[in-house]
Amino acid sequence: MWRRALLLFLLLPLVSESLPAEDQLIRIGVLSHRGDQATSDAWSPTAIYLSRVIPDYTFEIVPLDFSDVDPAVKFGQVDFILTNPGMYVNLEVRHRISRIATLNNLAGGTAKNVFGGVIFTRRDRDDINTLDDLKGKSLMAVDVYSLGGFQMAWREMNTRGLNPYRDMHSITFGGIHDRVVRSVRDGRVDVGTVRTDILERMAKAGQIDMADFKIINRKVNPGFLLSRSTRLYPEWPFSKVLHTSNELAQKVAVALLNMPSNHPAARAGSYAGWTIPLDYQPVHELFRELQLPPYEYTGRFTLEDAIKKYWYWLLVALVFLLFMLLMTTWVARLNRELKKAKRHLERQYELILNSVADGIVGVDLNGNTTFANRAMTQITGWEADDLIGRNQHQILHHTRVDGTPHPADQCPVYATNSDQVPRFVEDDVFWKKDGSSFPVEYSSTPIRDGQLKTVGSVVVFRDISDRKRISEETRQHQDDLAHVARLSTMGEMASGIAHEINQPLTAIATNAHACIRMLESGNGETERVIDVMERIGAQAARAGEIIRHLRQFVKKEQPELSLIDINEVINEVITLLRTEIRKAGAKVVLDLDERIGKVLAQHVQIDQVILNLARNAIEAMADIPEGARLLSIATRNEAVDYARVTLTDTGPGLDPAVAGQLFNPFVTTKPNGMGLGLSISQGIIEAHKGRIFVEPVAGGGVRFIFLLPTCPQRETET
Known part of the structure; x- marks a missing residue:
């Protein structure tokens, strides 16, 4: 009898798992890094979505503080867990949780499955500009276990030899990101660190003004436009706890991966759906470098253990x-x-x-040359006896390409000696014995002795004069191609422009004859004559303006960049297109932000991009009823030092088969098109450190968008 009871007791868990879980409550633990109420508001719609998609289960959100996550998983208080990647790595090792999806965070209007950390201070703190300036300052982070709100920033400080626990005046933890931002804004602490997109979200909500803050150790990536100070790491994983069945986890994973990016639940949580689980090795590397759990005991191997x-x-x-x-x-x-x-x-x-053709020179920890190969002396003109024992920076690297002094503390070779990190510099200048400079690319690699102690570095450099010459010839070829395209465009528009110029010329001739007749009549109509002459002057000015725009557009531009107002460029293009717009029966609506920042660019090339996109839009609307042909052009300032230009038409839209190849050379949707206009436009925008892309418009039409970096120095002066 007791054996049968024991058998039933052992089989009970298996039987309970196999039975249908009717209206079973499933708890999803979510790290509450911005407060419990904010967490509940953001993620409850996701729980409702899962409850609707997966019958017989009711999902519930459980907000958890940083200190509550581990106990909740350990004692089975939750069935799934959504937390930052740092806590996930520890939970994976300690409690064997498994990730089933990775969050696509909606940051800056685009979906991102990676994020970083932001180190910031008040903009009026002139004494804090770099990571080195943080020494002796007070720091507030989110939590000791917060990956984006502390540990990422710690790694960047550690790279600079700065330990926040040892070298900061004080370090405190605010518990939630918003409290850290407000503490820095109100001057209660000197420096704060939060995860990326927190500042942008608070600014969008009107809680702060981004202009009040200054980003320390800013990193720029055209593909990631949010403010950041650290490397990028994978976003939050959605994980199943060990006791949760694989069958339920599979249903949840399928439901999350099938969630549309614009689903109401995703919008409520400020994310854009989910993707397959990413690789979290970068987080492991961070913990190994900082010797944080679960790698806090790495390398501790005592003599007793060895014996x-x-x-x-x-x-x-x-x-x-x-x-x-x-x-x-x-x-x-x-x-x-x-x-x-x-x-x-x-x-x-x-x-x-x-025998090596590249120049090679050895440098000790004091910056003095220890050896040099024959190619080094042939390239620079310095003999080995002239170099050995003397400071290499003062001989080879003392001045920048613009002629300004190059401080030794900013030299990559000195930095390699300091932090033992190899470096590669793609474009710099070295100086010859005769006083002339030449462009180089070089690497600086630490040299270690038999005890693996760094004793200096070896610099391997290559003269890239020929490569830069070829690059310049390629750029010139691109400019010539763009010039030919402009001439071709003007040829297509010649009839319309001739008509546009002929109108003011005809008006001038008519008014001039009328003026002559009034003067010959001797009626003394002086005021009427003056009025007619003013009309002649206005028409002449109009014709001159058109001709000026035309000459500027077809000239071969110079390589120098200048500060241009993008709104003025758009108005110039509309002047050239006025006849073509009228002939096509289209209407142009301009929504130009007067506060748009100026961009450093080649005026004619940006003219060409806008003209090409506008003409494409006008031609695309040819088959649309005349009253519905609308071209909208808008400009805006992006959050991170970019000017945004948007051209939207009401045409039939793009064929999906062509949309992915639209910017490739010789790809066109026009019967007689060459397929070079958009390719040239993309090359121009990317050469200006910007990006261009296209997106469909609901209800028909196409929207072309390009971004150009603004000039912050110019904006500050104005």
Whole structure:
């Protein structure tokens, strides 16, 4: 009897798992990094979505503080967990949770499945500009376990040799991101750190003004437009707890991956759906570098541990010691032979070093030259005797390409000696003995002795004069191609422009004849004559303005950049297109932001991009009823130092088969088009450190968008 009862007790968990879970409550623990109420408001719609998609289960959100996450998973208080990648790595090791999806965060209007950290201070803190300036300052982070709100920033400080626990005046933790931002804004602490997109979200909600803050150690990436100070790491994973069945986890994963990016639940949580689980190795690397759990004991291997583990090897070592005592005489003889071989190897090393075509120079920790190969002397004109023992920076690297002094503390070679991190510089200048400079690319790699202690670095450089010349020729070829395209465009528009110029010329001639007749009549109509002359002047000015725009557009532009007002460029293009717009029966609506920042660009090339996009839009609306042909052009300032230009038409839209290849050369939707206009436009925008893309418009039509970086120095002056 007791055996049967024991069997039923053992089988009970299996039976309960196999039974249908009708209206079973499933708890989803969510890290409450912005407060419990905000967490509940953001994620409850996701729980409602899962309850609707997966029948027989009711999902519930459980907000968890940083200190509550581990106990909730350990004691089975939740069935799924959504937390930052740092806490996930620890939970994976300690409690064997498994990620089933990764969040696509909606940051800056685009979906991102990576994020970073932001180190910031008040903009009026002129004494804090770099990571080195943080020493002795007060820091507030979110939590000791917050990946984006502390640990990412810690890693960047550690790279600069700064320990926040040791080198900061004080370090406190605010618990939630918003409290950290407000504490810095109100001056209660000097510096704060939060995850990316927190500042932008608070600014969008009207809680703060981004202009009040200054980003420390700013990193710029055209593909990631949010303010950040650290490297990027994968976004939050959605994970199942060990006791949760694989069948339920599979249903949840399918439901999350099938969620549309614009689903109401996603919008409520400020994200854009989910993607397959990402690789979280970068988070493991961060924890190894900082020796944080679960890697806090890495490298701690005591003598006692070695004896217990390798006692038999110690016994063998004793036997070998006796043997080596007997072999002392023989070893002494071998030592003499080794010295001879060493001298031979040194000669071989010198031959190999001198056979390399790239310049090679050794530098000790004080910056003095220790060796140089033959190519080094041939390229620079400095003999080895002139270099060895002298400071290489003062000889080769003392001045920048613009002629300004190059401080030694900003030299990558000195930095390699300091932090033992190899570096590669793609474009710099070295100076020859005759006082001339030449462009180089070079690498700086630490040199370590037999004890793995850094004793200096080796610099390998290459003269890239020919490469830069070829690059300049390629750029010139691109400019010539763009110029030919502009001339071709003007050829297509010649009839309309001639008509546009002919109107003011005709008006001038008519008014001039009328003026002559009034003067010949002798009626003394002086006021009427003056009025007619003013009309003649206005028409002449109109014709001159059209001709000025035309000459500017077809001229071959100079390579120099200048500060231009993008709104003025748009108005100039509309002037050239006025006849074509009228002939097409289209209407143009301009929504130009007067506060748009000026961009550093080549005026004619930006003219060409806007003209090409506008003409494409006008031609695309040819088959649309005349009253519905509308071209909208708008400009706005992006949040992170970019000017945004949007051109939207009401045409039939793009064929999906062509949309993905639209910017490729020789791809066109026009019967007689060459397929070069959009390719040239993309090349121009990317050469200006911007980006261009296209997106469909609901109800028909196409929207072309391009971004150009604004000039913050100019904006500050104005």
